[in-house]
Amino acid sequence: MKKQEQEKDKNQRPLVCITGMGMISAAGQGIGPLWNACLDKKTVLKKAGATQIAEGNSLEFCLYALQEAMKQANWDSLLEDDILLLATTTGQMTRWDLPMFDYADKGVISSELSHFSFSSLSEAIKCHFSFKGRVILVSSACSASTQALEIGRKMILTGRAKRVLAGGVEALSRLVIRGFDSLKLLSDEPCKPFDKNRKGINLSEGAAFYTLENQQETKVRPLAFLLAGASILDSYSMTSPEPTGKGLKMAIEEALFESNLVSHEIDFIHAHGTGSWHNDQAENNALSKIFFHQPEVISTKGVHGHLLGASGAIEIGICLEIFRHGIIPPSVGLENKDPSITLNLPMKKAQKKVRSILKTTLGFGGVNSVLIIGAP
Amino acid sequence: MLKLIQSASLTLSDIKNDLVLDKNKNKSLNTLLAVKALSTILGEVSQELISTFDLILTTGEGEAEETFKLYKDLVKHRVRPTLFMNSLHNSTLGAISLEISGIRNGHTISNGDLSFEYGLEVALASSTKLPMILVGVDVYGPEMLLIHQRIVSFENPHSGLPKFQSGAVAGLFLPENHPHFTHYDGLIIKNLKYVKRKFTKDDLNGPFYSANGLTFILQGILSYIRPSGVEVQIIYHE
Numbered sequence: 001m002k003k004q005e006q007e008k009d010k011n012q013r014p015l016v017c018i019t020g021m022g023m024i025s026a027a028g029q030g031i032g033p034l035w036n037a038c039l040d041k042k043t044v045l046k047k048a049g050a051t052q053i054a055e056g057n058s059l060e061f062c063l064y065a066l067q068e069a070m071k072q073a074n075w076d077s078l079l080e081d082d083i084l085l086l087a088t089t090t091g092q093m094t095r096w097d098l099p100m101f102d103y104a105d106k107g108v109i110s111s112e113l114s115h116f117s118f119s120s121l122s123e124a125i126k127c128h129f130s131f132k133g134r135v136i137l138v139s140s141a142c143s144a145s146t147q148a149l150e151i152g153r154k155m156i157l158t159g160r161a162k163r164v165l166a167g168g169v170e171a172l173s174r175l176v177i178r179g180f181d182s183l184k185l186l187s188d189e190p191c192k193p194f195d196k197n198r199k200g201i202n203l204s205e206g207a208a209f210y211t212l213e214n215q216q217e218t219k220v221r222p223l224a225f226l227l228a229g230a231s232i233l234d235s236y237s238m239t240s241p242e243p244t245g246k247g248l249k250m251a252i253e254e255a256l257f258e259s260n261l262v263s264h265e266i267d268f269i270h271a272h273g274t275g276s277w278h279n280d281q282a283e284n285n286a287l288s289k290i291f292f293h294q295p296e297v298i299s300t301k302g303v304h305g306h307l308l309g310a311s312g313a314i315e316i317g318i319c320l321e322i323f324r325h326g327i328i329p330p331s332v333g334l335e336n337k338d339p340s341i342t343l344n345l346p347m348k349k350a351q352k353k354v355r356s357i358l359k360t361t362l363g364f365g366g367v368n369s370v371l372i373i374g375a376p
Numbered sequence: 377m378l379k380l381i382q383s384a385s386l387t388l389s390d391i392k393n394d395l396v397l398d399k400n401k402n403k404s405l406n407t408l409l410a411v412k413a414l415s416t417i418l419g420e421v422s423q424e425l426i427s428t429f430d431l432i433l434t435t436g437e438g439e440a441e442e443t444f445k446l447y448k449d450l451v452k453h454r455v456r457p458t459l460f461m462n463s464l465h466n467s468t469l470g471a472i473s474l475e476i477s478g479i480r481n482g483h484t485i486s487n488g489d490l491s492f493e494y495g496l497e498v499a500l501a502s503s504t505k506l507p508m509i510l511v512g513v514d515v516y517g518p519e520m521l522l523i524h525q526r527i528v529s530f531e532n533p534h535s536g537l538p539k540f541q542s543g544a545v546a547g548l549f550l551p552e553n554h555p556h557f558t559h560y561d562g563l564i565i566k567n568l569k570y571v572k573r574k575f576t577k578d579d580l581n582g583p584f585y586s587a588n589g590l591t592f593i594l595q596g597i598l599s600y601i602r603p604s605g606v607e608v609q610i611i612y613h614e
Contacts, residue, residue, distance in 0.1 A: 100443075132572070134497070138485060154502060155497075178450060365469050
């Protein structure tokens with residue numbers, strides 16, 4: 001691939017690589033069980049609407065995923081100059097769920113609620129790792145972890161950090177589940193992205209983090225290269241993407257330009273694919289206007305559900321496995337393709353050597369974010 | 377490097393006329409403050425030009441006030457969808473993009489009382505040539521005021537309490553490689569550094585909110601301390 005041959009991007013900057021991955025999802029610890037479920041076209045969603053991991057909270061999810069990523073990258077500890085980019089929309093909301101109900105009911109701010117802050121999660125992580133560096137919270141809705149990885153790439157490219165840990169976490173509070181229910185977005189069965197019988201989304205929880213390093217300085221074999229990323233606001237609606245996919249299309253075009261790739265060099269697309277009609281239409285419209293060579297497009301949310309701010313990070317893990325195994329999993333939940341969808345949605349797993357992947361995420365507030373990653 | 381060429385700093389009293397308007401009844405205070413701050417710095421800038429601007433919204437607690445309201449709904453076994461949408465940490469960014477149409481790119485960045493500074497770091501790392509707007513906004517209702525006072529007094533038991541005040545700041549920055557960078561006067565920011573030290577009584581210097589870092593930069597202050605006990609050092613271009 002021309003990227004690796006050059007070892008530099010089009011601006012003659014060294015490439016940023018992923019050197020470690022840590023993950024926990026409703027499928028279990030690590031990428032293994034999740035990858036197998038994707039290949040077997042098997043959902044791990046135990047409960048319609050929203051699936052919680054039996055035990056654990058956002059802090060525990062983070063600590064597990066961060067430690068696993070660091071272990072794989074051979075990082076003994078976090079250094080003061082490292083940056084942690086932590087994407088989440090809810091932080092430690094599950095910690096405050098009961099005290100908030102108590103407050104709403106009785107009007108008393110309990111001692112537990114006295115610690116209520118969006119930054120409490122980052123403080124707890126810093127404390128656990130005795131980390132004195134910067135923890136930057138990215139909370140741009142369902143695009144948050146995609147943005148975190150892109151910000152991490154730029155932090156390294158501009159020399160603001162030598163090493164970055166970036167990813168996302170989400171734990172489901174009653175507030176979030178009831179809130180999505182009020183929007184009538186939840187499906188009472190495993191979600192069916194791009195299917196004509198789609199009924200909505202499934203919420204889920206977990207965490208995924210990645211160590212990012214300058215390729216010229218890393219001591220381990222990269223898992224992938226972060227080639228480019230972009231975000232565009234579509235200024236259309238708080239809850240729905242712009243139907244023609246205008247914002248997403250602009251984000252993809254910008255990322256292609258940044259990566260120095262042309263559209264037909266993208267071998268595979270991991271879509272946001274939430275299972276909502278609005279999302280499916282916007283993605284279909286944006287992707288079909290750019291990728292005339294019809295690369296395979298899948299959504300894996302039918303396997304693991306929608307992890308909101310952490311969804312981009314979890315799904316990047318699946319993309320790394322696609323590089324590693326040379327297998328594209330099927331688009332899970334897809335049984336009867338919506339006739340208005342023109343994308344190439346594989347129903348069965350297939351072997352393919354994949355060199356470049358586009359990952360898309362679309363978030364509340366009209367935040368369209370994409371990443372382009374390259375094979376090692 | 378980023379050059380600050382336009383700025384605004386507002387408090388709740390600056391939006392009191394907006395609060396009574398019917399069109400604003402479902403909007404959060406964060407949104408009204410942030411939009412007002414943005415409108416102030418953008419002035420008569422055309423939408424065509426705005427469509428080349430990137431926005432970084434910084435906030436310590438986001439829409440925490442709306443979250444408290446939502447829980448009060450929940451105990452009554454109802455959830456208003458609009459209230460849920462307004463309670464999301466990112467909803468201010470979405471609401472801004474609907475109010476000031478055409479802004480190109482958006483991020484929401486946070487981390488306690490370093491929220492603005494970390495947003496500035498993300499802006500400094502951006503590799504585009506495009507103008508960058510940074511907004512800092514925080515609103516303290518009675519619950520968040522009490523909680524913040526408890527957190528700060530727990531961390532700084534002998535220092536006295538800084539006065540919390542809701543507010544918003546906005547700054548329009550040009551990156552170094554923007555064609556008009558040299559045409560404008562303004563403070564040029566090169567970098568930020570952080571030093572851990574104790575917050576003391578001597579550091580009680582006026583009203584404060586989590587994302588108000590720009591107010592210090594506007595005064596050209598070289599270093600300032602946040603109640604969390606982090607001294608921020610701004611490195612300006614001479």
